[in-house]
Amino acid sequence: MEDLEGELGAMREYHDGGNTRDASWRRAQLRGLLLLLLENQAEIFSALQQDLGKHPAEAYRDEIGSAVKSINYALHHLKGWMSNKKAKLPAVALLTTAAIIPEPLGLVLIISSWNFPIGLSIESLIGVISAGNSVVLKPSELAPTCSSFLARKMPLYLDTKAVRVIEGGPAIGEQLLLQRWDKIFFTGSTRVGRIVMTAAAKHLTPVTLELGGKCPAIVDTLSSSWDKKAAVERILGAKFSACAGQACIGIDYILVEQKFCSALVELMRVNLKTMFGENPKQSRSIARIVNRHHFQRLKSLLDDPKIRGSVVHGGFMDEDDLFIEPTILVDPPLESAIMEDEIFGPLLPIITLNKIEDSIRFLKSRPKPLSIYAFTKDESLQRRILSETSSGSVVFNDALIQYLADALPFGGVGGSGIGKYHGKFSFDEFSHQKAVAWRSFLVDFWFRFPPWNGYKLQLFQNFYEYDYIGIVLTVLGIGKQRAIHLS
Amino acid sequence: MGSEVVEKSGGKASFDVGAAAELVEGLRGAFAAGRTRSYHWRQSQLQGLLKMTEEHEQEIADSLRADLSKPEFESFIYEAAMLKNSCRLALKELKRWMVPEKAKTSVTTFPSSAEILSEPLGVVLIISAWNYPYYLSLDPVVGAIAAGNAVVLKPSEVAPATSSLLAKLVGEYLDATCVRVVEGAVPETSALLEQKWDKIFYTGNGRVGRIIMAAAAKHLTPVVLELGGKSPAVVDSDTDLKVSCRRIIVGKWGCNNGQACVSPDYIITTKDYAPKLVDAFKHELEKFYGKNPLGSKDLSRIVNSNHFSRLSKLLDDDKVSGKVVHGGQRDESELRIEPTILLDVPRDSLIMEEEIFGPLLPILTVTKIEESFDIINSGTKPLAAYLFTNDKKLKEKFVTCVMAGGMVVNDTTVHLAVPTVPFGGVGESGMGAYHGKFSFDAFSHKKAVVYRSFMGDAALRYPPYTSLKLRLMRALITGRLFTILGAIFGLSSD
Numbered sequence: 001m002e003d004l005e006g007e008l009g010a011m012r013e014y015h016d017g018g019n020t021r022d023a024s025w026r027r028a029q030l031r032g033l034l035l036l037l038l039e040n041q042a043e044i045f046s047a048l049q050q051d052l053g054k055h056p057a058e059a060y061r062d063e064i065g066s067a068v069k070s071i072n073y074a075l076h077h078l079k080g081w082m083s084n085k086k087a088k089l090p091a092v093a094l095l096t097t098a099a100i101i102p103e104p105l106g107l108v109l110i111i112s113s114w115n116f117p118i119g120l121s122i123e124s125l126i127g128v129i130s131a132g133n134s135v136v137l138k139p140s141e142l143a144p145t146c147s148s149f150l151a152r153k154m155p156l157y158l159d160t161k162a163v164r165v166i167e168g169g170p171a172i173g174e175q176l177l178l179q180r181w182d183k184i185f186f187t188g189s190t191r192v193g194r195i196v197m198t199a200a201a202k203h204l205t206p207v208t209l210e211l212g213g214k215c216p217a218i219v220d221t222l223s224s225s226w227d228k229k230a231a232v233e234r235i236l237g238a239k240f241s242a243c244a245g246q247a248c249i250g251i252d253y254i255l256v257e258q259k260f261c262s263a264l265v266e267l268m269r270v271n272l273k274t275m276f277g278e279n280p281k282q283s284r285s286i287a288r289i290v291n292r293h294h295f296q297r298l299k300s301l302l303d304d305p306k307i308r309g310s311v312v313h314g315g316f317m318d319e320d321d322l323f324i325e326p327t328i329l330v331d332p333p334l335e336s337a338i339m340e341d342e343i344f345g346p347l348l349p350i351i352t353l354n355k356i357e358d359s360i361r362f363l364k365s366r367p368k369p370l371s372i373y374a375f376t377k378d379e380s381l382q383r384r385i386l387s388e389t390s391s392g393s394v395v396f397n398d399a400l401i402q403y404l405a406d407a408l409p410f411g412g413v414g415g416s417g418i419g420k421y422h423g424k425f426s427f428d429e430f431s432h433q434k435a436v437a438w439r440s441f442l443v444d445f446w447f448r449f450p451p452w453n454g455y456k457l458q459l460f461q462n463f464y465e466y467d468y469i470g471i472v473l474t475v476l477g478i479g480k481q482r483a484i485h486l487s
Numbered sequence: 488m489g490s491e492v493v494e495k496s497g498g499k500a501s502f503d504v505g506a507a508a509e510l511v512e513g514l515r516g517a518f519a520a521g522r523t524r525s526y527h528w529r530q531s532q533l534q535g536l537l538k539m540t541e542e543h544e545q546e547i548a549d550s551l552r553a554d555l556s557k558p559e560f561e562s563f564i565y566e567a568a569m570l571k572n573s574c575r576l577a578l579k580e581l582k583r584w585m586v587p588e589k590a591k592t593s594v595t596t597f598p599s600s601a602e603i604l605s606e607p608l609g610v611v612l613i614i615s616a617w618n619y620p621y622y623l624s625l626d627p628v629v630g631a632i633a634a635g636n637a638v639v640l641k642p643s644e645v646a647p648a649t650s651s652l653l654a655k656l657v658g659e660y661l662d663a664t665c666v667r668v669v670e671g672a673v674p675e676t677s678a679l680l681e682q683k684w685d686k687i688f689y690t691g692n693g694r695v696g697r698i699i700m701a702a703a704a705k706h707l708t709p710v711v712l713e714l715g716g717k718s719p720a721v722v723d724s725d726t727d728l729k730v731s732c733r734r735i736i737v738g739k740w741g742c743n744n745g746q747a748c749v750s751p752d753y754i755i756t757t758k759d760y761a762p763k764l765v766d767a768f769k770h771e772l773e774k775f776y777g778k779n780p781l782g783s784k785d786l787s788r789i790v791n792s793n794h795f796s797r798l799s800k801l802l803d804d805d806k807v808s809g810k811v812v813h814g815g816q817r818d819e820s821e822l823r824i825e826p827t828i829l830l831d832v833p834r835d836s837l838i839m840e841e842e843i844f845g846p847l848l849p850i851l852t853v854t855k856i857e858e859s860f861d862i863i864n865s866g867t868k869p870l871a872a873y874l875f876t877n878d879k880k881l882k883e884k885f886v887t888c889v890m891a892g893g894m895v896v897n898d899t900t901v902h903l904a905v906p907t908v909p910f911g912g913v914g915e916s917g918m919g920a921y922h923g924k925f926s927f928d929a930f931s932h933k934k935a936v937v938y939r940s941f942m943g944d945a946a947l948r949y950p951p952y953t954s955l956k957l958r959l960m961r962a963l964i965t966g967r968l969f970t971i972l973g974a975i976f977g978l979s980s981d
Contacts, residue, residue: 057953058950060961098902100909106914230941237949275950387524390606391934394937396936397941398937401599405601413606413932413934433909437898438882439895440897450560460563
């Protein structure tokens with residue numbers, strides 16, 4: 001960081017030299033990412049264990065495995081993504097061709113987050129590299145082992161002149177944001193998202209902001225015991241087993257009909273036991289809270305006696321171990337921090353409604369979340385959710401899996417973010433779609449040039465309306481004349 | 488009432504933050520009630536825009552003449568006809584655009600189905616420019632309406648006649664509960680920018696673009712910025728000289744007398760070829776605009792005295808004294824500047840440091856035409872770049888090496904009229920793109936939707952985690968069937 005400007009200048013020069021444009025360079029870097037993951041699994045597992053207490057199976061599912069899948073997908077589709085798209089033209093555009101050519105944006109800054117410190121960093125790098133950009137990655141300082149792993153190992157697998165890791169906290173982040181970038185990709189909180197966008201405005205830099213929000217799960221009164229069990233497993237998995245609820249698409253709270261609530265809680269208790277045993281703290285299957293600050297934040301959400309009283313399951317906390325037990329609350333007051341801020345931890349409030357349809361009005365009055373989950377077989381409710389609420393994505397009868405679907409755009413709307421990525425959407429997010437038209441010198445309509453007169457005007461009108469007969473008639477002098485007389 | 492009538496009492500505008508908040512609240516209510524979502528609403532509004540343009544062509548041309556002395560021909564073709572085209576295209580394609588797009592799902596999420604829904608963003612703000620005040624104001628409105636949004640349009644106060652015409656016509660032809668025009672200048676715009684919008688679409692310059700984006704950041708509002716920049720035209724010696732000249736002239740002086748964001752800003756050609764090019768320009772210019780272009784009705788005037796003196800300053804710069812090889816006449820009282828060509832201007836002159844946005848055309852000369860690419864890339868990325876040549880290799884190199892929003896080989900500005908390619912800048916020339924389907928997309932949120940059944944869950948997704956689950960997951964994700972079977976039967980040592 002001694003000479004940041006100088007370093008970035010060198011990267012820009014390297015980029016402008018066209019070194020990152022070839023498909024072969026992009027492929028080599030993607031393969032480098034793949035090897036980085038595959039050859040260092042043990043170290044990644046231990047880094048994630050250390051920073052977040054993630055079990056290797058969870059770490060593999062959410063960070064290594066999903067990234068490996070995405071790299072393979074990108075390698076498979078890269079050629080198609082990079083190719084020019086021919087554009088259709090109307091017949092009057094004689095001897096003209098047009099195409100959309102994807103072009104790298106230049107030097108990209110990725111500011112990544114601590115909850116999936118490997119997976120989210122790699123996922124965004126895949127898009128940046130596929131699109132032929134140079135990049136500086138700033139991993140989160142709150143997952144220090146993972147950050148230093150990336151800083152140490154990435155240079156061994158990737159072209160260091162075009163891909164750099166800069167470690168550091170807010171001070172370094174601030175310094176990086178003062179520089180001129182061609183794109184900034186940020187994953188994190190709304191508050192910092194605003195700072196990033198404000199800084200980007202100074203250089204007219206486009207931003208992708210992957211934020212969060214309170215993602216609800218609407219749980220309809222399910223009748224079959226199979227459905228109930230599947231729904232509960234999926235909900236608990238999506239809440240407690242993805243970084244202990246510290247996930248932007250994790251379920252934040254549940255909306256359920258009053259009459260179904262106690263059955264749901266009961267079922268959750270049973271399944272929590274299957275997943276995490278009698279003593280969840282002993283089970284290695286639940287991640288830890290990232291640090292003391294967040295532990296305190298989560299603890300204070302339960303401070304209010306009214307909220308404390310709404311806890312129906314769990315509630316055990318061990319600050320030394322940064323462990324919070326999977327905790328379920330029923331009907332905490334809506335005007336409390338736990339129902340106003342994103343929880344980002346293993347606390348799960350359940351809000352009861354008279355009728356499940358009331359969930360739509362409930363959601364409409366709140367900021368747009370990154371995802372809405374709905375466990376229901378009722379197609380009319382599904383339709384209403386889709387058309388009346390707004391969110392980054394909607395998943396019916398499951399949660400989190402949208403993250404794995406390469407063919408779907410992943411990103412928020414409103415307060416939950418700007419821009420989208422994954423698969424081809426990542427490639428597009430880090431590309432400029434350059435419109436190119438080629439013309440021949442042969443055909444020029446003589447009416448294209450001044451001096452202007454009514455006759456030329458008439459021809460233009462026919463031309464724009466693709467009225468070929470009109471053109472002929474006008475040329476022959478028998479077309480209907482315009483009422484407008486040019487002065 | 489379709490427009491916020493700005494009561495001018497003692498020159499003070501009454502449209503303040505409070506009025507802006509009230510306006511947005513009203514629109515938000517209408518949007519939340521779902522008024523703008525139906526196909527029929529969108530269709531009726533697009534039809535309204537089309538009808539309004541058809542029925543008031545002459546009035547539109549009159550206001551453009553008042554604001555810019557725009558030749559009626561240009562008004563009809565580049566403003567009214569272009570807008571009508573946008574409306575017709577949107578009306579024809581809207582149903583198709585609105586259909587959810589099926590998406591493939593992968594083995595990891597099996598069994599499931601997925602689609603991408605285009606959802607309106609909400610209430611959007613469109614702040615427009617003065618140079619094509621009718622078309623550039625309403626073309627983004629077409630996209631915003633097609634995508635089912637409520638809209639506030641703030642036309643440019645620098646083209647006052649068109650601004651007030653827009654306020655009047657939009658009030659008459661469109662649904663005033665969802666589409667509004669707010670007239671005004673900086674105070675009104677500032678009041679609007681304090682509100683929370685779901686998208687801000689701005690056409691104008693980079694300085695204001697930065698202000699807009701910083702204001703948008705407060706509410707995390709996505710922006711489309713349509714800016715400008717110095718769009719170059721490279722003219723190779725292997726070209727059809729007459730056709731090239733004519734096409735540059737219509738793109739420069741034939742587009743609002745150079746006051747267009749896609750007009751060629753300057754030319755790069757070889758030292759040897761420059762004299763021929765200048766001669767051809769002189770010849771064609773005289774054919775188009777006669778011997779006294781200051782009096783030609785086929786050229787727009789400069790929009791106002793501010794811009795007139797800005798352009799005068801560029802011409803009076805010491806660094807370009809003696810460089811004018813054609814034109815140079817000015818008439819301050821009529822705000823007219825003749826088509827003017829400057830040869831071999833130094834690169835550190837004022838005219839080469841800012842976007843010209845007027846009828847001045849500097850020519851830079853190089854020894855080899857390839858050098859032009861480095862000159863272009865050494866500056867900020869322009870909105871458009873043009874090349875005139877017969878040389879196939881040069882075309883290829885131009886298309887791959889030159890960074891620009893869009894480009895045309897052997898013509899100027901025509902890419903703007905092609906709705907099947909995105910129109911927009913990159914870097915300093917802007918962010919985001921529109922036209923045709925791209926407009927619809929610019930004002931839509933692409934909502935990912937996954938449908939799952941309750942069947943087909945693999946226990947390995949859930950805790951308690953075991954090494955068997957880890958092995959299985961690895962195998963599933965990497966698609967190695969034998970490892971999957973091996974893991975299940977406990978054979979693998981992976």
